[in-house]
Amino acid sequence: MSSSFMTRFSQDEGYPSRYIYRVFDEIPTDDEDDWDWTSEVVYTTPGGRKQLQLQVARTEGAVRKLKIQKVPTNGDRTRLEKVLELNREQATRLIEMLRAVDGIPVEGGESVRVDDQLLRDIFADPSAVENMYSQYPNRFRELIENDAEADDVIALKHRRSVVDQMRRWLENEEEFNAAAAKSNGPERAWQELLENNPWILGVGLGGKLYTSWDKRKLEQDVTGRSVKGVGKRVDALLRTTGLISSLTFAEIKHHRTQLLDKKGDYRAGCWKPSDEVAGAVVQAQQTAHLACSSLDEYLPDTSSEGERLPSGTFLLRPRSFVIVGTLNQLTGSEGGAVLDQVRSFELFRRNLSEPEIITFDELVARAEWHVESAAQK
Template sequence: MKKFKKLLNEDKYFKSELDLLGNPSTENLWQTFFEKNTWIFGYGLNFVFSTNLEDKKIEQVVSGFSFNEYGKRVDSLLKTRGIISSLCFVEIKNHDTKLLNNRQYRADCWSVSNELSGAVSQIQKTVQKSITNLPTQNRINDSNGNPTNEIVYLYKPKAYLIVGNLSEFITEHGVNESKYSSFELFRQNTSSPEIITYDELFERAKFLLDNEINK
């Protein structure tokens, strides 16, 4: 959690981590971080425990043929945990991605940024192609092509978009309600993907982790 917090709040630390990884894109840095900390998704997404597929990285190919072969990549392909497991999809964008455009669309009305609307379209298209190309029952193979005895199902999968930070709406004297309401109304009326900001993901994981430690 300390590293998560520093990545979110300390620009110099974030840049140093980029340098350590050979200066990849910021999205790749978050991809690497979440790859090592998949429990954050498990604790943070709708409080339904999710985890990566056995012997699979969270970034997977999900259309074209199947995630056991090749096709379109999704930032994170997860499964729900239970007696029966289903696939769910996560698209990871940057923590500093702007959620709204810089100028009002109309008085008291702010439109979402091109980056946010594009990310929503991107994961919606990925899910649609996956439903078209993947069977409802998927038997998982490991990296050598051997069956893992793991089966996951695909019907109408949940999708999540991790993007931006609610601090965008904080001013010196409080919350810009006009901006915040414009964003909140947009995401409440977007049924899929569920849009989660980085600060929300951090607070969800921190809350559940703190409660686990204090038991």
């Protein structure tokens, strides 16, 4: 394959091109009368004087011989001009090369030589590309880095692996136990996962897009020694995106936290929230209240040099969230919803103006929807 050049003629003028050469040593053989030949006119000269004709003799699963001839259009077969005649092996090589043309980039600063064995390996073995990658990983990485669309593919694959991990944590107790032990607690395990993947909260909390206040860390001090200066700590400090940004708080518990007090219904058909949920709600309310009391209603962004930037974040009755438990806690032994418990929990959280309560299975479901939606684009 030649190096790339810019076409200066025809309808392809102005587009990059390259030449592909394939050399054959012809081995003429006598034709057999019982071969079944198929003929195809490839090209007829503008004056209609000659045609370029392709003849193929096939058997099941293989091309036995391939001929390319120039044929006079007046029907005089005695004046045939042979252009190319290939036997079974040579025809197979030509066909393999033509199949590979679609995968050859039209741009390239250097000439490249590809041997027959490489072509055969690629088409004969479905795992050939994997084998090639294992031999030339740096070259593959270079190609991926130069592919404008590769970043999206890599990011999507990573996000799919993250949501798969989240789903396994909800369903596989042993895997989550190991993660919790490694992170020194179940809440810390979820905190670290969301810390490393802030997009989950960004697309999972509400109708707006939320981004981390600090790209390096979700967890922040918001009173005393706080985001404003040099404390009440919030598990995730976020802000909305758009022309006007607003501060948002999130308290992160874990999926095993009980939503309702299962010691018994408070009154017939009434189930009160668990102490952990009630405590998390008060904690979120206190955090937002104290932040509003100690911080200004507008926090300007500043550069590394201390320059005040035109962008900033408003702190006007900020939204807050508690991420806790899973909805399957509100089901019975057969997997069906327990109506009194569902009603008690939904009425409790829907009548809270702040914070909003989101369960971990709802957060995971939103993250899964985001990933699958992106994959279909």
